[in-house]
Amino acid sequence: xxxxxxxxxxxxxxxxxxxxxxxxxxxxxxxxxxxxxxxxxxxxxxxxxxxxxxxxxxxxxxxxxxxxxxxxxxxxxxxxxxxxxxxxxxxxxxxxxxxxxxxxxxxxxxxxxxxxxxxxxxxxxxxxxxxxxxxxxxxxxxxxxxxxxxxxxxxxxxxxxxxxxxxxxxxxxxxxxxxxxxxxxxxxxxxxxxxxxxxxxxxxxxxxxxxxxxxxxxxxxxxxxxxxxxxxxxxxx
Amino acid sequence: xxxxxxxxxxxxxxxxxxxxxxxxxxxxxxxxxxxxxxxxxxxxxxxxxxxxxxxxxxxxxxxxxxxxxxxxxxxxxxxxxxxxxxxxxxxxxxxxxxxxxxxxxxxxxxxxxxxxxxxxxxxxxxxxxxxxxxxxxxxxxxxxxxxxxxxxxxxxxxxxxxxxxxxxxxxxxxxxxxxxxxxxxxxxxxxxxxxxxxxxxxxxxxxxxxxxxxxxxxxxxxxxxxxxxxxxxxxxxxxxxxxxxxxxxxxxxxx
Amino acid sequence: xxxxxxxxxxxxxxxxxxxxxxxxxxxxxxxxxxxxxxxxxxxxxxxxxxxxxxxxxxxxxxxxxxxxxxxxxxxxxxxxxxxxxxxxxxxxxxxxxxxxxxxxxxxxxxxxxxxxxxxxxxxxxxxxxxxxxxxxxxxxxxxxxxxxxxxxxxxxxxxxxxxxxxxxxxxxxxxxxxxxxxxxxxxxxxxxxxxxxxxxxxxxxxxxxxxxxxxxxxxxxxxxxxxxxxxxxxxxxxxxxxxxxxxxxxxxxxxxxxxxxxxxxxxxxxxxxxxxxxxxxxxxxxxxxxxxxxxxxxxxxxxxxxxxxxxxxxxxxxxxxxxxxxxxxxxxxxxxxxxxxxxxxxxxxxxxxxxxxxxxxxxxxxxxxxxxxxxxxxxxxxxxxxxxxxxxxxxxxxxxxxxxxxxxxxxxxx
Numbered sequence: 014x015x016x017x018x019x020x021x022x023x024x025x026x027x028x029x030x031x032x033x034x035x036x037x038x039x040x041x042x043x044x045x046x047x048x049x050x051x052x053x054x055x056x057x058x059x060x061x062x063x064x065x066x067x068x069x070x071x072x073x074x075x076x077x078x079x080x081x082x083x084x085x086x087x088x089x090x091x092x093x094x095x096x097x098x099x100x101x102x103x104x105x106x107x108x109x110x111x112x113x114x115x116x117x118x119x120x121x122x123x124x125x126x127x128x129x130x131x132x133x134x135x136x137x138x139x140x141x142x143x144x145x146x147x148x149x150x151x152x153x154x155x156x157x158x159x160x161x162x163x164x165x166x167x168x169x170x171x172x173x174x175x176x177x178x179x180x181x182x183x184x185x186x187x188x189x190x191x192x193x194x195x196x197x198x199x200x201x202x203x204x205x206x207x208x209x210x211x212x213x214x215x216x217x218x219x220x221x222x223x224x225x226x227x228x229x230x231x232x233x234x235x236x237x238x239x240x241x242x243x244x245x246x247x248x249x250x
Numbered sequence: 251x252x253x254x255x256x257x258x259x260x261x262x263x264x265x266x267x268x269x270x271x272x273x274x275x276x277x278x279x280x281x282x283x284x285x286x287x288x289x290x291x292x293x294x295x296x297x298x299x300x301x302x303x304x305x306x307x308x309x310x311x312x313x314x315x316x317x318x319x320x321x322x323x324x325x326x327x328x329x330x331x332x333x334x335x336x337x338x339x340x341x342x343x344x345x346x347x348x349x350x351x352x353x354x355x356x357x358x359x360x361x362x363x364x365x366x367x368x369x370x371x372x373x374x375x376x377x378x379x380x381x382x383x384x385x386x387x388x389x390x391x392x393x394x395x396x397x398x399x400x401x402x403x404x405x406x407x408x409x410x411x412x413x414x415x416x417x418x419x420x421x422x423x424x425x426x427x428x429x430x431x432x433x434x435x436x437x438x439x440x441x442x443x444x445x446x447x448x449x450x451x452x453x454x455x456x457x458x459x460x461x462x463x464x465x466x467x468x469x470x471x472x473x474x475x476x477x478x479x480x481x482x483x484x485x486x487x488x489x490x491x492x493x494x495x496x497x498x499x500x501x502x503x504x505x
Numbered sequence: 506x507x508x509x510x511x512x513x514x515x516x517x518x519x520x521x522x523x524x525x526x527x528x529x530x531x532x533x534x535x536x537x538x539x540x541x542x543x544x545x546x547x548x549x550x551x552x553x554x555x556x557x558x559x560x561x562x563x564x565x566x567x568x569x570x571x572x573x574x575x576x577x578x579x580x581x582x583x584x585x586x587x588x589x590x591x592x593x594x595x596x597x598x599x600x601x602x603x604x605x606x607x608x609x610x611x612x613x614x615x616x617x618x619x620x621x622x623x624x625x626x627x628x629x630x631x632x633x634x635x636x637x638x639x640x641x642x643x644x645x646x647x648x649x650x651x652x653x654x655x656x657x658x659x660x661x662x663x664x665x666x667x668x669x670x671x672x673x674x675x676x677x678x679x680x681x682x683x684x685x686x687x688x689x690x691x692x693x694x695x696x697x698x699x700x701x702x703x704x705x706x707x708x709x710x711x712x713x714x715x716x717x718x719x720x721x722x723x724x725x726x727x728x729x730x731x732x733x734x735x736x737x738x739x740x741x742x743x744x745x746x747x748x749x750x751x752x753x754x755x756x757x758x759x760x761x762x763x764x765x766x767x768x769x770x771x772x773x774x775x776x777x778x779x780x781x782x783x784x785x786x787x788x789x790x791x792x793x794x795x796x797x798x799x800x801x802x803x804x805x806x807x808x809x810x811x812x813x814x815x816x817x818x819x820x821x822x823x824x825x826x827x828x829x830x831x832x833x834x835x836x837x838x839x840x841x842x843x844x845x846x847x848x849x850x851x852x853x854x855x856x857x858x859x860x861x862x863x864x865x866x867x868x869x870x871x872x873x874x875x876x877x878x879x880x881x882x883x884x885x886x887x888x889x890x891x892x893x894x895x896x897x898x899x900x901x902x903x904x905x906x907x908x909x910x911x912x913x914x915x916x917x918x919x
Contacts, residue, residue: 024504061328064504086330096321098257100264109257113329288847290825294885302887416888420873423880435882445886452884458756458780459804459827460881 014039014162014193015060019069022055022217029055030066031217037195039161042188044208044225045197046241052217053197054093057164060195061090086117089160093167095151097139103150104135110154118158125153128179144171152180156187163187163194169203181206201238213241251335254326258343262315268351271307275299275355283363290455293364293372296356297451300376301444302412304352305383309404312344312387317397324505337500341388341493348380368454375447382443382488383408389496392503411444419445436471443488446481527552534558534581542567542575542583549573551596557581557604570595577603580634585609585619591638594622600629609638611665618643618667619657622650630655640667641688648676652683659687666711668693672700680705690716691733698722706731713738714755725750732756736781738764745771753779761786762803768793775919778803784826787813796820799919805831805871814838822916823847827884829866830907831875837907841866845913853914864912867903869896 015037022030029052037043045053058064060071062078062085070077073084097106111121126132129149142150148171155163163184169177184207188194198204204211211228213220221244225237232247234240262268278299282292316323319340326336356376360369387404394400419438423431439445452460453472460469471477531545532538533555539545543564545555551572559579566589569575573596581604585591588610592601599622606619618640622628628650635641641657644650657669669685671693672678678700684707685691691707694700694717703726707714714730715737717723722744729751730737736755739745745768752762762781763773767789777799778784784803785795789812798821800806806826807818811834818839823829824847843859844866851860870889873880883889896903 022504058505063324063327065502082332083330085328088328090328092321092324092328094321095325097325098261098319098322100261101257109253110329112253112257113326113331117330288824291847297885298887298890301885412887416883416886420880420883420888423877427877431879435879439882445882448885449882456804456827456884458782458802459884 015071015073017056017059017069017071020056020059020066020071021068022052022059022064022066028217030059032069033214033217033219034069035212035219035222037193039193040188040191041209042184042194042196042207043210043212044204044237045195045212045214046201046204047214047220051214053214054166055217056214057166057195057197060164061085061088086114086158087161089155089158089163091148091151091155091163091165091168093170095147095154097147097150099140100138102136102138103131103142106139106150107131107135107154107157110157114158120159121157122159123153123157125149125156125179125183129153129176145173145176148172149176152183156183161192163192165194165196167198168196169198169200177203201241202236205237208237211237211241213244251332251339254331254336254339255342255346258339259346262343262347263350265315265347267311268347271311271348272351272355275303275352276359279356279359283359289363290368293360293368293455296360296372297448297455299356300372300379300451301448304376304379305411305444306408308348308380308383309387309390309408310401311348312384313391313401313404314397315344316340316388316391317400320505327505333501334497337388337497338493341384341496344384344388345381348384349377352376352380366454368451371451371454375450378485379443379447382485382492385489385492385496389492389499392496392499411442415442415445440484443485446485450481528554530554530556532556532558534560534578546571546573551598565589566593567591568593568595569599569601572596572598574600575602575604576600577605577633580605582607585638587611590615590617590619590621592620594620594625594628597626597628599625600631601633602629602631603633605634605636606638607636609640611639611661613665616640616643616667616671618671621645622647626650629653634658638667639665640671641669641685642671643667644670644672644675644678646674647672647678649678650675651679652681653679654682655684657683657685657688661687662711668716669707669710672697675700679703684708685710685714687711690714691730693717694720694723696720700724701726703727705729708732710734715739718742721745724748729753730755730762733760735759736761736764736783738766739768740764740766741768743769743771746774747772747776748774749776751777751779752781752784753777755781757782764788765790765793772796773798777801778806783808786810787816789813791815793817794819797917797919798822799824800829801825804828808832809837809839810834811836816840817842819843820917821845822919823866824916828868828871828874831871832867832904832907833875835904837904839907841907841909843911843913844909845916846909847916849912849914851912858914860912860914863908863910865897865900865903865908867907868893869902872902 017035020030020033047053055064059066078084131153168180184194208225210224212222228240229235232240232243234243279296282295283289286292357373360373386407390403391400394403439449472481531549533542533545541564542557554574557577559581561582561584563584563586583591583604583606585608587608591606591609609619610617619635619638620630621643624646626648630642631653633655635657637660642652652670659666666689668690669688670680674696676698681703683705686709688710689712691710691714697720700723705728708731710733712734714733718740720742724746727749731753733755755762760782762778762784765787769791771793773795775797780802782804784800784806786808788810792815795818800823802825805828806823808831816839818841821844823844829846846864846866849860849864851862853860869892
């Protein structure tokens with residue numbers, strides 16, 4: 014569904030992406046991992062068209078995304094830090110995004126809005142919200158459109174355990190429905206239950222891209238965290 | 251496009267600073283008109299407001315707004331929207347909000363106290379300057395990633411157009427005193443939108459003096475149909491060129 | 506006793522010869538005794554009246570050499586056919602009233618006029634319309650003449666037009682209630698003394714609305730000079746009195762509401778100078794008093810050249826002018842006191858309506874523009890405002906003693 018070929022991106026001297034090629038297919042949940050500054054967010058931003066790679070290209074459903082913007086109607090994106098116009102209320106933000114995408118989506122998936130209880134605080138202004146509530150808003154927006162692709166940047170960071178569970182359940186149903194989900198997270202335990210594939214990045218390079226079962230077999234570790242550590246250990250050894 | 255514009259404008263109009271700016275202009279304008287026995291004296295003081303405060307507020311507010319909206323812009327960019335329409339909506343929103351602020355804050359008092367051709371030209375130039383400095387602010391903001399640096403640059407730009415440019419002109423005038431510089435002066439005024447607007451107001455306010463001496467050349471040029479069309483066109487260029495450059499830059503910018 | 510008899514004798518002589526005695530009246534027109542004015546003139550004698558009925562008369566040049574009263578009934582038209590001077594007056598006590606004179610000839614050599622009065626006294630020209638004439642009314646070497654209630658209009662450019670009411674060498678003339686438009690100079694005086702110019706409107710003339718030189722002791726009252734090519738110029742005269750006149754919208758490079766050149770001992774009182782490029786330009790004037798005038802919305806209210814001395818500029822209102830006073834020198838020997846200046850920013854602590862700090866009506870920028878006119882483009886810019894404020898606080902360039910020591914806080918009711 015999404016194919017990235019030989020992506021390279023320099024930010025000044027820093028090499029954010031170094032010849033990265035990946036292939037994402039439907040029905041997968043991809044865990045994008047790596048230390049801080051390894052290029053995870055840059056890769057996501059490249060897919061979203063927010064960062065233009067220096068070389069290489071990305072296709073979405075076999076179409077190059079360069080100079081294209083309509084393909085984003087198929088993507089629901091939850092940013093790492095969701096910041097919204099300070100003076101708008103939650104309700105206004107939701108209806109604004111609905112309004113903006115109304116040309117493509119007529120029916121909305123408002124399940125998260127309800128289960129997060131955002132319905133009761135629709136009149137609150139964005140500037141008064143806590144980080145967690147903002148995350149709830151971001152998540153609700155990402156899932157609002159029955160999108161084929163969901164890109165979630167640190168989705169559970171700042172969420173309380175209850176909300177975190179709700180979100181994970183939601184992600185699971187999406188995967189079951191054959192959507193493509195790309196998640197970055199530091200909390201590897203979250204990914205344990207969700208991921209079907211693991212991508213590990215370091216210093217802008219793609220270190221490996223493996224099926225989770227393959228990874229478990231290879232390392233003999235059930236827990237993703239331990240599997241990674243053991244794999245990294247083997248690599249460096 | 252229309253939708254984003256709608257939301258941006260609504261957001262800016264709710265901004266307390268725009269509200270404060272409108273009120274400030276209104277308080278200044280009304281008190282100027284009410285304290286002076288002579289409405290045309292009030293206009294003189296308002297001229298300085300129009301030529302100094304309006305560009306300064308427009309350029310700094312717009313730059314800060316763009317920097318503060320970085321995440322909002324990111325959110326929009328991740329939506330199925332053309333980058334160009336996002337950027338242009340941002341421009342239209344800022345331009346509309348600041349123009350409305352000027353019109354309500356200064357335009358209405360002018361219409362009440364001084365509904366003359368001078369007053370009308372003053373309102374038009376105030377709005378035009380607001381729009382031009384929004385366009386320049388967007389260019390400065392898209393070129394510099396660092397907020398503090400970007401705002402510093404906008405202040406320098408404002409200082410240049412408000413003061414330094416005129417100082418240079420005066421310097422040139424006295425260095426080359428023996429040469430006929432009138433045509434040159436008309437030409438240079440095109441390079442400073444503040445000067446151009448000031449001259450358009452002078453043509454109303456000080457027409458008697460401009461008719462004398464070589465000043466008649468300004469009157470002959472800017473007072474003619476061709477001249478006012480050229481002046482209008484140059485002011486339009488002052489909007490279009492920075493806007494075009496910033497849009498081009500924004501389309502390729504990494505967020 | 507002897508002188509008494511002499512006076513009586515002279516008086517009775519006058520009585521006996523007075524033209525109105527034994528006067529006959531002749532009628533000219535269709536179905537009238539005379540069909541042309543020339544015929545009637547041949548028959549009449551001093552003191553007779555000729556009444557001309559409505560109609561168009563093309564008689565070439567009509568020369569009046571008898572003291573007759575020529576009166577139009579229903580504004581008959583005398584047409585010069587673009588060839589002739591229409592009326593020439595060579596006798597005293599002639600009166601021309603109620604005609605329309607049109608299409609005089611034009612010439613580069615002669616001063617062809619609609620009405621020329623030459624070497625004749627006590628002539629009255631009244632209630633005429635003069636249309637498309639080369640020169641309008643021309644008085645030469647004539648005294649005690651009256652030109653009243655005429656309307657003059659010309660349509661040409663400066664190279665081939667003459668003046669409206671032109672007086673050359675004369676005394677005790679009265680020029681009143683006339684309207685002059687489109688001529689070269691509206692009213693022109695040279696070597697005319699002790700005359701009164703009152704209630705005239707001189708507008709849209711190509712050069713000056715009023716132009717005079719070497720004309721002493723004349724009085725100008727309640728005239729309006731508007732939108733003339735160069736305004737009004739008065740030169741080389743003394744004893745000029747100008748009162749209650751309006752000088753309006755005389756615009757252009759070298760246009761003045763009032764140009765004073767080498768004028769001495771004169772009085773300019775209660776006039777209005779509105780929207781002129783320069784309200785008053787004074788050059789080499791001495792001992793004139795400019796009092797209780799309104800200077801409003803002019804480019805320069807007054808330009809006082811350094812060659813002026815001992816002039817008093819008192820009790821005037823200066824409002825809405827781009828520059829109040831300009832000068833080209835650093836020495837100032839004139840007095841500017843008790844005026845109202847709208848640009849004055851001083852204070853009045855003792856509330857006597859007189860500002861407590863002097864006002865300096867010359868701005869630094871006006872000195873800069875004086876030196877370098879192109880700098881006008883920078884007027885009202887932030888930089889220039891800063892310059893002016895600094896100079897007002899710490900004068901260094903503007904003339905030290907050009908100041909109003911008693912600036913008024915409120916405008917005078919004028």
